[in-house]
Amino acid sequence: MNPSPETIAVAAILFVVLAAYALFGGADFGGGIWDLVAGGPERGADARELIDESITPVWEANHVWLVFILVLLWTAFPPAFAAIMTALFIPLSLSLLGIVLRGVGFAFRHTARRLRVQQLTGATFASSSLITPFFMGTVVGAVATGQVPVHPTGNVLAAWTSATSIMTGLLFVAACAYVSAVFLVLEARQRGRRELVRYFALRATAAGAVTGGLAGATFAELSATSPYVFHRLTGIALPLVAISIAAGIAVLGMLWLRWYHPLILRATAAVAVATVVWGWGLAQYPYLFPTTLTLPSGSAPSASLDAEFVVAGLAVVLVVPGFALLYYLQQRGLLTESESDADVRVAAHLNAAAPAPAAVAERQPVGARIGVAAVLTALAVRAIRNVFTPRTRRG
Amino acid sequence: MTHVLATGAVNPVPARSQMGSSLGFHIILACFGVAFAAVTMTAEWIGIKRDDPVAMLLARRWSKVMAVLVAVGAVSGTVLSYEMGLLWPGLMGRYGAAIGLPFSLEGIFFFLEAIFVGVYLYGWRRLSPWAHWWTGMPIVVSGILGAISVVAANSWMNSPAGYTLTNGKISSVDPVSVFFNASTPYEATHMILAAYMVCGFVVAGVYAVGLLRGRRDRYHRLGFGVPFTIAGIAAPLQVMMGDVIARFVAHNQPVKFAAMEYVSNTTSDAAEWLGGIFINGHVYFGTSIPAFDSILVGFNPHTKVIGWDSVPVSQRPPLVTLIHLSFDLMVGIGVLLFVLAAWQGWWWWFHRRILMTAWFLVPAALSGVLAVTAMEAGWVVTEVGRQPWIVYKVLLVSQAVTPSGGVTVTLSVILVLYAILTVASIGIPMVMSRRWRREGPAEEDAEQVPYGPSSAPVSAGAGPAEPRGRAGRAERS
Numbered sequence: 015m016n017p018s019p020e021t022i023a024v025a026a027i028l029f030v031v032l033a034a035y036a037l038f039g040g041a042d043f044g045g046g047i048w049d050l051v052a053g054g055p056e057r058g059a060d061a062r063e064l065i066d067e068s069i070t071p072v073w074e075a076n077h078v079w080l081v082f083i084l085v086l087l088w089t090a091f092p093p094a095f096a097a098i099m100t101a102l103f104i105p106l107s108l109s110l111l112g113i114v115l116r117g118v119g120f121a122f123r124h125t126a127r128r129l130r131v132q133q134l135t136g137a138t139f140a141s142s143s144l145i146t147p148f149f150m151g152t153v154v155g156a157v158a159t160g161q162v163p164v165h166p167t168g169n170v171l172a173a174w175t176s177a178t179s180i181m182t183g184l185l186f187v188a189a190c191a192y193v194s195a196v197f198l199v200l201e202a203r204q205r206g207r208r209e210l211v212r213y214f215a216l217r218a219t220a221a222g223a224v225t226g227g228l229a230g231a232t233f234a235e236l237s238a239t240s241p242y243v244f245h246r247l248t249g250i251a252l253p254l255v256a257i258s259i260a261a262g263i264a265v266l267g268m269l270w271l272r273w274y275h276p277l278i279l280r281a282t283a284a285v286a287v288a289t290v291v292w293g294w295g296l297a298q299y300p301y302l303f304p305t306t307l308t309l310p311s312g313s314a315p316s317a318s319l320d321a322e323f324v325v326a327g328l329a330v331v332l333v334v335p336g337f338a339l340l341y342y343l344q345q346r347g348l349l350t351e352s353e354s355d356a357d358v359r360v361a362a363h364l365n366a367a368a369p370a371p372a373a374v375a376e377r378q379p380v381g382a383r384i385g386v387a388a389v390l391t392a393l394a395v396r397a398i399r400n401v402f403t404p405r406t407r408r409g
Numbered sequence: 410m411t412h413v414l415a416t417g418a419v420n421p422v423p424a425r426s427q428m429g430s431s432l433g434f435h436i437i438l439a440c441f442g443v444a445f446a447a448v449t450m451t452a453e454w455i456g457i458k459r460d461d462p463v464a465m466l467l468a469r470r471w472s473k474v475m476a477v478l479v480a481v482g483a484v485s486g487t488v489l490s491y492e493m494g495l496l497w498p499g500l501m502g503r504y505g506a507a508i509g510l511p512f513s514l515e516g517i518f519f520f521l522e523a524i525f526v527g528v529y530l531y532g533w534r535r536l537s538p539w540a541h542w543w544t545g546m547p548i549v550v551s552g553i554l555g556a557i558s559v560v561a562a563n564s565w566m567n568s569p570a571g572y573t574l575t576n577g578k579i580s581s582v583d584p585v586s587v588f589f590n591a592s593t594p595y596e597a598t599h600m601i602l603a604a605y606m607v608c609g610f611v612v613a614g615v616y617a618v619g620l621l622r623g624r625r626d627r628y629h630r631l632g633f634g635v636p637f638t639i640a641g642i643a644a645p646l647q648v649m650m651g652d653v654i655a656r657f658v659a660h661n662q663p664v665k666f667a668a669m670e671y672v673s674n675t676t677s678d679a680a681e682w683l684g685g686i687f688i689n690g691h692v693y694f695g696t697s698i699p700a701f702d703s704i705l706v707g708f709n710p711h712t713k714v715i716g717w718d719s720v721p722v723s724q725r726p727p728l729v730t731l732i733h734l735s736f737d738l739m740v741g742i743g744v745l746l747f748v749l750a751a752w753q754g755w756w757w758w759f760h761r762r763i764l765m766t767a768w769f770l771v772p773a774a775l776s777g778v779l780a781v782t783a784m785e786a787g788w789v790v791t792e793v794g795r796q797p798w799i800v801y802k803v804l805l806v807s808q809a810v811t812p813s814g815g816v817t818v819t820l821s822v823i824l825v826l827y828a829i830l831t832v833a834s835i836g837i838p839m840v841m842s843r844r845w846r847r848e849g850p851a852e853e854d855a856e857q858v859p860y861g862p863s864s865a866p867v868s869a870g871a872g873p874a875e876p877r878g879r880a881g882r883a884e885r886s
Contacts (some may be wrong), residue, residue: 071531074483075523078516084490085516088501089509096502099494103813110491114826117484122833169813314506314579321584325513332517336524336547349531 017300017309020319024090025309027326029295031086033288035079037193040186040287042076044194045069046116046143047187048217055133062136064210068201071349073120075340080113082329090322093164094302094312101166102156105149105174112146115139144187151186155179155232158294159240160304178232178239185228189287192221196265196283203274204345215269222266226259229290242304246297254293261286263391270390421810424496427820429792431488433785434827438482438834440784442522443556443601444608445475446529446548448636453545455635457538463628467635469533470845471612474838476530481834483523488823496816499809500799506579507572507587508800511561514588518555521547556604557597564592567791568661569800591661595654596791602647603784609640610746611777615842618774621767630763637773640780641750648747651740652705659706662801663715665794668729669736670702671695672716679703679714684737687730726796735786735793742783746776 017025045065052058052065088095099106119138152174156162161173173179195218202210236244247255261282268279298304302312313319343349449471456465490512494501500508525547532541565571571586572579616633659666667673671682671692679702685695700710717725726732749772756764764770772779799806 071527074480075520075527077483077487078520078523081487081490081519082516084494085509085512088494088505089513090506092502092505092509095494095505096498099501100498100811100813103495103811103815106491106495107815107819110488110495111822113487114484117480118826118830118833120480122837167812169815314509315581317582317584318506318510321510321582322513325517328514328517329520333520333524336521340524340527343528343532348535349528 017313018316018319020316020323021090021309021313024086024313024319024322024326025295025299027322028083028086028090029292031079031082032295033291035076035083036189036291037284037287038072038076039079040147040190041194041197042069042073043143043147044190044192044221045198046140047191048194048198048214049136050140050144060207060210061213064198064202064205064207067205068198069120071344072340075337077113077117086322090314090319091302091309091312092314094307097162097164097166097303097307098153098157100168101162101170102153102174103169104171105152105156109146109149109153112142112144112149115142116146143190147186147190148183149174151183152179154186154294155182157303158182158236158243158298160242160301160306162303164303164307176239178235181228181232181235185225185232188221188225188228189290192218192225193283193287195221196269196279199269199274200276200279204276211274215272215274219266219269222262222269226262240304242301243294243297246299247293251293251296254289254296258286258289258293261289267391419807419810419812421806423816423820424810425806427816427823428492428496430820430827431485431492431823432792433788434831435482435485435489436784436788437607437781438478438485439556440604440607441475441478442482443552443604444639445471445478445612446526446545446552447605448608448612448639449475450542450545450549451639452631452635453538453542455631457542463631464635467628467632470841472530472533473841475526477837478834479526481830485827485830486519495813495819496811497799497809498811500804503577503804503809504569504572504579504800507569507582508562508565510582510584510587511558511565515555515558515562518551518558521551522555525551552604553601556601557593558588560597560600561588561590561593563791564596565590566798566800567596567795568592569803592657595650595657598650599647599654599787602643602650603780603787605643606640606647606746607777607780607784609636609638609643610780611636613637613640614774614777615838617770617776620763620765621770621774625765633773634763637750637753640746640776641754644743644747644750648743651743656706659714662795664717664720664725665732665791667715667717667719668726668732668794669790670714671729671733672702672714674716674718675713676716677703677711677713679706679712681705682733684734687733724797726794728793732790732794735789739783739786739790742779742786745772746780746783749773749776 045068049058049062049065052061084095087098115138119135119140119142122135155176156170156173156179159173159176159178161170161176161179163170195214198214199211199218202208202214233244233247236247265279265283265286268274268282273279300309301307302309340349449468452464452471453468455461456463456468493512525544528544529541529548532544536544565587568591570590571583571588573581613633613636616629616636619629620633655666655669658669670679671685671687672679673690678700680697680699681701682692683696683698685692685697687693703710703712703714706712706714717729749769752769753764753773756762795801797805797807799809
């Protein structure tokens, strides 16, 4: 039995929302991760301030994507939702704990005036930014490897502690850090903080490389643990995977060339993440749980799916313009964020304002950089070719 | 349609306790999410319209408190979304296709609310006064519509409708009947009014304390008057609504109503019990008004009121004493708050002044706590009163609960976390108000808040520093 068009449409909506959360929510988590590794209170102050400024007004709206995912999943695919929530009770509870601690730590960090308390709440915010994406990653890993039973009778530890799931968790953490660093480069540039542009460009490159490595490793793992998904990833979903890799490399290239175009750089990073999510979705098709639960047997009656379609339409009509407005105002600097430091510093900051126009003068070594980029691209192309040439597999 | 009444092997009490404490905590913050924007915007409207810096200052400070509460509320709301699946997979797996629909709509409104909260809270300085005021409007509207949606999901559990089962699986759904089930109009109105009462009385209560301490300046009178008026308008409507709803429950969920009113046997001339503890068929320490319950239900002493003997013991709610006393508490507080509001209304009508007698101000200062208590008691009535059903006469709690181990652990974690969050949600506004008082109104702009409007304009890129403090406000208005 083939999935009905409604089922496919709602599943597609689900994956659009998943991609949006991976992107917007992921960037916020990544901010927390960079906060965590920013170093001591003095050394990390500038970076932390930038992270804080760019996350604060949008954090909550970004968070709602997650609620949307839950709601879509339980309305459109109730059996799958119930099975995931039962079998993966532990990692989901831990990711929820992370969400709570993160919000709380973030909120209270600003009111705390003493440094010690600030550090404590800041550490809560930052470390929970690490555990939430990790455990969400293990959940996705468990689903993708088809280890979630359709009718679980309790926790299924093996599902989310497999090597693939753990690696997916790590991949999520790395991807969050990567997306976030790319966005922070642009935030820093927009605010004319040249040293922070450099700072985050370096970190974005490193995180990008780690993400790429982890993605490759997870991919290799999948060939053994989830042959169905692997087969489709190298088959019908290959174009999406290829686009993702290309976009990832393009971002690294742009960072290398210091070509920080606000729209193009953001969009390319977004494409790199979104296509991976969609590739995963396409690779699972037509299964909710690969090879055990199909879309038709796991989906709600058509009227519910139609209703979700209407809801999605409403979201496009109402939420998208609102979201656009929020980001427009935020980018225009019309939403002024709260300060994380005492008034004294505020005053000092104001005196120091009159920042140089954003990095324009950094263009000399472009030729050399293009050369290096070309070499790297050639290497990358070879690497991709090696990965994707059909290997002769024994057995 | 009714499932086999087999008790599941899993003890649902930890899950029920976790859901109860999460909901009980979140619902208070949700009230502020629904109603605080309207309160703040009223003050802002006065501020802009009458060029009133005091009202403007109040609005800005309230929006800072709102920032804290909304942030915590967003988190505790997410906890509830997770818990729907983590604790009740048996409910969501079987009926998610129906009960999920109102939640989906709620998602939209939550989204709109979150977006415009972001704009409203951070747009104080850079948006023009009226533009800023209008960015608050979507919060008010989506707060109300979101409340209707999410309460519709709860109503559906009381009056399940709009679906057909084939072999125990939902085979078709009528979204409109799911959303507008029999209980939705009653529960939604009740909850929205409750939200306005809780928010209004809590905020007014804070300033009543100030008035009691002798701070009777315009700042405190306005800070008391605006929220008290809003809550005071909701209070009489709530009393009328409550009366209508009680009659609806008597018809729709007679067993719940029987527990609320200690009607053990179906009877005419049913007595109305005030207070009292129910032990082994007797009510101790209670006062009864003969036949009054029948009159309330059917305007006639001979109206037959259905008792809980109409269903087998296994289908009766536990803890009838808790249900009855919660109901009495809710009704009692509701009436008391109505009287308070009416008294002030009377005084305002004839004297155009706020009552300054301690006889009024002391209960007014407590009105916030009372309103919260009444709302919590109301949720106890509706949720415990529905037991042992999770979906009334369709699905038992024990059939819905998760078989996964570890709920006791998550319950303990939730209790500890929420204890901390409660202290923080009350403590932070208190600390902020102390700082405001200490530093004087001119320092208001230098205040630090989690998600609040900025203390200083950090312009993105360039631009000279804007005037701060009073000058900045004067320029705005």
